Each structure stands twice: as structure tokens, then as C-alpha cells.
Amino acid sequence: MRKITDSWKIELVLLVRNFWTWIFLLLALVSVGLQFNSRLQLFDPGGALISTAFIIQGGIFVSMILGLSLVQRESVTSSNEMFYVLPNGYSSKIVGKCLALLTAIIVFIILSVMILYFLFWKFGVPYLFYWKSFIYLSLYWGTSFWISGIIGMIIGSYVKSRIAYPLLVFIWIFIGPLNSPVIKNFMAIFNTDLTPIGNFINLGQTDPYTPYDPVYGLPMEIHRWLQKGIWVISVTFIFLTITVLKSYRKPVFTVLILSGLLILNLPLVLLFNKEEQVIRTGYEANAVRNYDRNYYTQNTKPSFENSDSFIIESYEIDLKSFRNVTAQVKIKGKPIRTTEKLIFTLYHQLRIKSVTDENNVELSFKQVGDQILVSFPVPLKSNEHTTIVFNYEGISSPYFYANDQAVMLPAYFPWLPISGSYQAMKAEGSELIRYPLYPRNPTKYILRYSGPEPLFTNLQKKNTSVWTGQVPNGISLVAGMMTETRVGQTKVCYPVSLYKMIDTTPLYLKKVQNIAKNVNTDLNIQKSFDVSRIFFLSVPDESNLIPSNIWNLEDHLIIGINQMYNEGDLLNYDITIVPAILSSLVKNHNMINQREEIKSLFIASYAYWYGLKHNSSIENERPILVRMLDYYQNTKLNKEASVTKEILKLIDNNKTNQLFLQAFFRDWLGRLDQNHQLNWNDILELEEAAKSGDTKVTEHF
């Protein structure tokens, strides 16, 4: 043991006395500080960490060179033979070198953490980030630099010539974040998807270009720890084998060490291959931007015909969110008419394992896509209370995740079985739109939950793991880098990283309440807009054409945000608020089934009128309707352009005639709310009818 500690001390002394050690350390810490500072100036603490891909890539190289130089030091001075003749000399020297490598990595990380903490303190970053960033740096920097250093030692042990350097450069390209642009070339040449291999050998961030997700937080899923674990065990044992072979030359030891490698790695490999939701943001088929879009482009219609004949009265949910989602959901309800088959909708990656009745008798079922057809041995009588228990497990949508680090399951996404036959999403052109899928009647819920905490939901908390309540439009669950506060009477759940945005929330709440009241009056909409409970979540926008980041679920609002909301006052950016509120108030099934351009034209037109009426148009800011017209004209979409122009003209010509425009918009909304898809000619007819004074006014929603 003493030999090892002496060796370790000597290696450290040699490192400290080396001029280049200090130069490298200084340069590295300066670049680390500058990088952290640049993102913190944008009030993006998460971004400060995930943007360190270049630092990791550089750190991997430096660690490899350090490992190589440590192991070759004695060869360079021709003193290595001496250690072979000493009892345990070579092995003690090598262990000392490994400890020196580890010490150098730890010192570098501690110094980086000190710089980061100082900047966090300077920019007022919440305390949760202090702890999370330390874990993040341990995972992405610590393990990566250790693995790289050992690889450098392995190469240094065998390759004594200068060829070791190009060899290290070659390995370096593939084991860091740089590997994705390099591997892409191979994929293009061989026309095969090498992304899983690329991701596995990449020790750094898998997609450095993706912005920080304020709800999901820093990507540190169990999968990533296991990947690093397999790497650490493999390279360490390979290096041990080499060391033992060199110092003892006994094959028995080698066999023992290699067996240790297999035994220790086996459980990690088995766990690594278990199902887990890992959020991918690159080009992979299962990446956020690809998976659902591809699926719903190919699967446009439900597998079974809609039979909306079962009213759900209550849900009793046992939900576990760990690496994937497992749930037992007991549904109580009654069929509207006598039936022997019921159809439910559940996101297709949540696979049903069993369906039983209240007596635990198995019911036959068929799950195809987002639908489940449940058959009963004897027909259910009309209005007869029935209990159905679903057991399911799987991976949620990449947009609405649930794993060991975060949960974001909004009420409108079918993570619970709902009555009827629907698709969870609709792909239209380049857009992906979510259907508003939740029980549309007050429903009782009992939720027993285990997973990342604290959990935020629109139910009442009963004890540490049970939530209950009756809600009008389903339940939303959120956990991750989230916190909760009160703004006046409003309970606000928001991401910790949006610590500056929260200061702008009181003004925003005042604005949205006022605008929602005006919109309801103008369009005679009967839907409430309750701001008593708000969730700021990184949910996707529902339209490319108009701002649509609000979901109104009557007892709670979900407001879509991203990390940029912490930088400027984007929450109170007026041009987006009216369309977002109107879009949230008219989101129903008929409206969703309307073509996106037609629906957006209505919302943008109303927002344009609202701006004129309330003098709320912003100076030098073109209204959305005008922007839409510009786009249609520029892309020579003549029909779209001419209809948009006509509507714009109609509003401009009648801007002083409030009653006329009110009737016009009410009529338009009434037609959108019918089960008939409008086209551009219908809009022109509507406009003509308005001009001739033939408008029908109805009550909506």
C-alpha cells in the first residue's frame, strides 16, 4: 500500500512541477469560465452546462494525452526496467498513476464547480441547480475524462512510438460529441443508421445543439449512467489485465480479471438493455421531432370506429414512473346503451398487459395503435355501473415524457385510457397537432404515484403519495426541475430555471384575464378561463401559423414556455397573447378537425380586429394576419393570399362598425364549430354573406 501512495505522491509532484500542467489548467479554466458566463448572461443555467460539448471534447483529448504521458514517463527516461525488478514495483507504479489521473480530474472538476457556483451566485440561480450541476459534471465530465485517461494509458502501454498520437486522435473523434457529424458521413455512405452505436460510444452530450428543456432538466437518465458504467468497468479491467500481464505474466490472473470484467459488466449490460424513456433530440427515428410525426403521418385514422358510449365517472390510478411507465387504472363508469364492446383510447406505446373486471376476471381485448377494443362475455346494460381495470406499461410520447428524472403528462394527452376511439395526434403537412383528449365531464380521481418528486398536479394532495379530487377536464402531472409559488390568488407551478420569468407573471395574469373576458364577450363563448391554477410547461406549440401556447382545461391552464422566457419578457409580448387565448378557448374536436390554415386565419383575423379595437397593436410590429398574407404572397399561394387579403380588407373597411365585425366573427366561429371541414371558398362565401348582411349568430362551446 505504501508503495502505491508513494508512487501516487511522486506522480502528483511531477505533474505539479510540470510547466505545461499549469498552462493547460489555466487555459481550460478560462475557457470553462467564459463558456459558463456566456450562457448565464442569457439567464440559462441549464444551457451553461449542456453547452459544454466542446469542453468535454477538449477534456477527453487532454485526458488521453495525460494518461499516455503518465504511463510512458518511465519509458522516456528508460527507467521502466527498474520497476519490473522490484516486488510489485510495476503494478504499484501503475496504480499510483491511475490515482494521479483521478486526482487531476477531481481537482479540475472542483475548480470548475467553484467557478460555476460563483457565477450561479452572481446571477442569482436557484439552489437546486448547484446540486444538479455537480451530478451533471460528475457524469459528463468526471467519468468521460477518467475513461479517456485510461484509454490513453492503454494505448501508451502498447504503443511506444509516435503513432500513438494519431491513434489517440482517431479514437478521440469517435468517443466525444464530435462523433455525430463524423458518423453521419458513414451513415450516408453505407445507408444505415449507426446512431445507436454513435450514441453509445459518445461520452459527451448526444445533441449539443438542442436547447435546455426547463421541465426535463439536465439529461441524466439511468441509461446514461449505465452507459458510462459499462465503459468505466471495461476500460479499467482491460487496463488491469494489461498491467497484470506485464508485471506478473501469469495467465491465471488475466483470466480472473477478465472474468471480473464480464461478471461486473453483465448486470449493467442487462439493465442497459431494459426499456427506458431516454429523450433523444437528434436525427434518430425515436427522437422528439421524428417519432410522433412519422407515426401519425402513417397512422391517420383510428383502428376502430368511434363508439362514444361509455361515461367514465372515476379513475383510480396506481402510477409508477421510473425508467418507463407502469400503471394500473381502475375505471368506473356506465355505458349509455347496452353493449358488449367498448373502445378506449390510450397512447400506442403504452402497451396493455391485461384488462379485468371488478372481480379480477380477465376480459378479452385488442390493442391496435392508439385504440383498445374491450369485449365483455355478457352485454353491459345501459346505465349499469361497470368497473374495468387496465394494466399497462411502456414508454410515453417523447413530447410528454415520464421516467426516473421527469414527468410531464398533460391532461389532453391520452396517458390514461379515455372513452372513445381517437388518434392522440394529427399530422398535417409539416405540423403535428395534439387532439384535446380528456374526459369532458367532471370525473373523480384517486392517484397513487411513485416517481420523481415533488409531483405537481391539479388534484389535492392527501398524503405523501396519494392525490384525490374531482376535476372537469382530466388531470395533469408534472415533476422534474419544477417548483411552485403563489402569485396573488393563483397557484403557479413553473420550472426552477425560469426564476426571472416568474417576476413578470403578475402582469401576465392580469392581461390574460382581461383579454379572455373580452374574447368571451366578443365571440359569445361560454367556456370559463380559470387562472387559479397555472402550469408553465415546455409543451409543444399546437400551430406553426399562430401563437397557440395555452391549453385551457377549465380548472387549470397549461402555458407553453421555453428557456428563452427567462431572458426577456416574452410572457408579456402582446402580439402573442390574444391568439393564444382565443386558440385555447375554441380548442375542441370540431375545431381541431378544421384545416390548420383556415383555423389560423380565423384566429389571426380576430387578433387583428382585437388589436384595432383596443389600440393594442405594437409599433413597428406587423400583425400576424399581415405576416400570413406576406407569406402566402411570397410563396405564390394565390388562393390563400386572395382570401386573406379579402378578410383584411373587410376588417379595415369596417373597423368602426364593431357590431358588424362581432357578428361576422361569431358566424365564422359557428361554422368552424360544425362537423364540416371548411375550405377557402367557404371563407369567401362567409365574407360575401357578411357584406350582404346575411350572418347567423350562434352560441359556442
Next chain:
Amino acid sequence: MRKKIIFSVIAAILLLANSAFAVTSSATITSNMTGANGAEYSMTNYIDNSGQNYASSTNTLWVELYRAVDGPDQRVNGSLVAINGSTSWRDTVSTGIYYIHLDPDGPFYTGCNGWGKAVD
């Protein structure tokens, strides 16, 4: 004092000129290219993004808005455009340097003829 007034007038003119003309980052792509970037401009609040993938293309095209920052640039948003299709979307952004990026779908693929632009 006179100098100050002159400088203030010049600054005001420059500011007005800047706000009066919308800045545009645009890029075009041809079938042998693996990607194209538009020029970087300072933009704020509301950016109109659009793009087109011509009928002569053999691949779908990602039109993406990027923010130029220290370290790896940030992909703000993107839209996949089918062959012979077009796209348009808006992003609400904080003040920063942005550019449009065109990227044929799939890993490092080519085969797209089209354009994209981001207008502040």
C-alpha cells in the same frame, strides 16, 4: 454640445432605419449540398420563418432557426418540408443573433432544392 446633438440625431436616424427595415436571414440549397446557412442577424421578439422544398428535390428538407451563441449554437425550432411543399412558422424569441439553416432530412443526406428564410 453641438457635437452631442449631431451624434444624437445620427443615432436616432440609425435606430429608426434599423426598425423600419426587417432583417432577413435567407439560404438556398441545391441537391448536392448537405446543408446551408443563412447570414446571421440580430433579431428580436417575433420571427417569421418560411421555406420551400421544390418538386425537383428527392428528399424532405428541414428548415431550422438557429441562435448563434458561444459554444454549440442553439436549434430554436424547425419544420420538415415535404417534396414540393412549403412551410411557415413563427417563433417568439428573446433578442439575439439568429440564422436560418437548411438541412436535408436524415443523417447527412442531400437531394434538396429549395430555400428558407427567417424575417424579423
